[in-house]
Amino acid sequence: MVRELTIQTRGQGLYEFTRELQALVAAAGLAEGLCTVMVRHTSASLVIQENAEPSARRDLDAWLNRLVKEGDPLYTHTAEGPDDMPSHIKSALTSTTLGIPIVGGVLGLGTWQGVYLWEHRRHGAARRVLVHIA
Amino acid sequence: MVRELTIQTRGQGLYEFTRELQALVAAAGLAEGLCTVMVRHTSASLVIQENAEPSARRDLDAWLNRLVKEGDPLYTHTAEGPDDMPSHIKSALTSTTLGIPIVGGVLGLGTWQGVYLWEHRRHGAARRVLVHIA
Amino acid sequence: MVRELTIQTRGQGLYEFTRELQALVAAAGLAEGLCTVMVRHTSASLVIQENAEPSARRDLDAWLNRLVKEGDPLYTHTAEGPDDMPSHIKSALTSTTLGIPIVGGVLGLGTWQGVYLWEHRRHGAARRVLVHIA
Numbered sequence: 001m002v003r004e005l006t007i008q009t010r011g012q013g014l015y016e017f018t019r020e021l022q023a024l025v026a027a028a029g030l031a032e033g034l035c036t037v038m039v040r041h042t043s044a045s046l047v048i049q050e051n052a053e054p055s056a057r058r059d060l061d062a063w064l065n066r067l068v069k070e071g072d073p074l075y076t077h078t079a080e081g082p083d084d085m086p087s088h089i090k091s092a093l094t095s096t097t098l099g100i101p102i103v104g105g106v107l108g109l110g111t112w113q114g115v116y117l118w119e120h121r122r123h124g125a126a127r128r129v130l131v132h133i134a
Numbered sequence: 135m136v137r138e139l140t141i142q143t144r145g146q147g148l149y150e151f152t153r154e155l156q157a158l159v160a161a162a163g164l165a166e167g168l169c170t171v172m173v174r175h176t177s178a179s180l181v182i183q184e185n186a187e188p189s190a191r192r193d194l195d196a197w198l199n200r201l202v203k204e205g206d207p208l209y210t211h212t213a214e215g216p217d218d219m220p221s222h223i224k225s226a227l228t229s230t231t232l233g234i235p236i237v238g239g240v241l242g243l244g245t246w247q248g249v250y251l252w253e254h255r256r257h258g259a260a261r262r263v264l265v266h267i268a
Numbered sequence: 269m270v271r272e273l274t275i276q277t278r279g280q281g282l283y284e285f286t287r288e289l290q291a292l293v294a295a296a297g298l299a300e301g302l303c304t305v306m307v308r309h310t311s312a313s314l315v316i317q318e319n320a321e322p323s324a325r326r327d328l329d330a331w332l333n334r335l336v337k338e339g340d341p342l343y344t345h346t347a348e349g350p351d352d353m354p355s356h357i358k359s360a361l362t363s364t365t366l367g368i369p370i371v372g373g374v375l376g377l378g379t380w381q382g383v384y385l386w387e388h389r390r391h392g393a394a395r396r397v398l399v400h401i402a
Contacts, residue, residue: 034302034400040244047360067335094360110309208331266369
């Protein structure tokens with residue numbers, strides 16, 4: 001089965017959607033299986049990260065912002081705003097798709113893992129994530 | 135079903151193969167499913183990126199070339215040429231495998247997404263990509 | 269089928285588990301299929317890399333250690349030790365999940381590809397990897 005989730009972002013940072021994904025897995029009713037997730041944009045990405053400390057997610061976003069700067073004279077693709085080309089680079093350095101095994105009817109994540117959409121644009125957007133469960 | 139695509143590159147940069155991949159998905163005849171792609175090399179990678187503006191892909195390649203330099207005195211693995219170790223690093227920083235849900239008989243990509251092989255070696259090669267559809 | 273592998277690490281670096289993964293694929297008895305792997309931690313990652321030269325893996329680890337430094341004044345998440353926040357960043361820059369097609373009853377890796385767990389913490393740990401084969 002394939003479903004689509006919409007995640008509303010409000011600027012750069014990591015937005016958890018583990019619960020929404022888990023609800024789709026529960027609805028599929030499979031004891032074992034595979035849940036594949038893909039973000040349908042090239043200026044946002046997906047990441048499985050630490051779900052306990054918000055400071056870890058803030059540091060991740062701050063570190064990547066420092067590595068991939070706005071206004072870099074290297075950029076020629078600048079028509080869509082100063083945060084557009086950095087967003088594409090951040091997307092390439094992180095992940096667009098994830099494959100998560102299902103065990104015991106739930107996502108087989110570790111205790112400290114959550115699933116996040118990582119927004120790279122300064123302005124939020126309604127981000128679409130495709131979910132395949134089989 | 136598993137198939138192999140061969141993508142001939144002519145030096146560093148991103149080479150789109152969305153159409154070739156879509157043809158395999160069409161041949162499989164599935165309304166819903168999952169298309170998994172893996173590049174069988176460690177000096178090239180896979181990425182889902184912006185399909186409209188060639189400048190975005192050129193900037194991606196230029197940015198990564200500046201981050202991962204040739205001739206870095208840190209390298210000890212130098213026997214296969216100055217672009218070999220940077221290629222392995224670039225491969226590790228991007229993706230070797232992608233999982234793309236199939237919806238309505240086609241790849242569920244967003245409007246501005248294309249699937250690319252990213253060549254990291256200076257000389258082109260015949261790059262093999264394995265495709266699993268189920 | 270879903271199985272779990274445990275990989276004991278002894279500090280930072282890449283640990284190959286291609287053979288253990290291949291044994292699970294052989295046990296599944298599928299001629300064609302898909303093997304999906306996920307590491308259940310956010311301070312270690314997965315990577316398909318060069319299996320011939322240990323120097324390539326050492327350079328990878330050294331390069332990433334130089335890019336993602338310990339003691340960076342940017343970090344606010346420091347309670348779990350100086351190597352904790354760098355580990356989360358390295359995990360985000362590499363991969364948490366991989367999808368590997370199965371062909372002819374074996375993992376469809378290229379000649380020079382091996383599957384590695386990449387330990388980012390200074391102290392080793394028993395790392396759990398979930399494997400889905402279908």
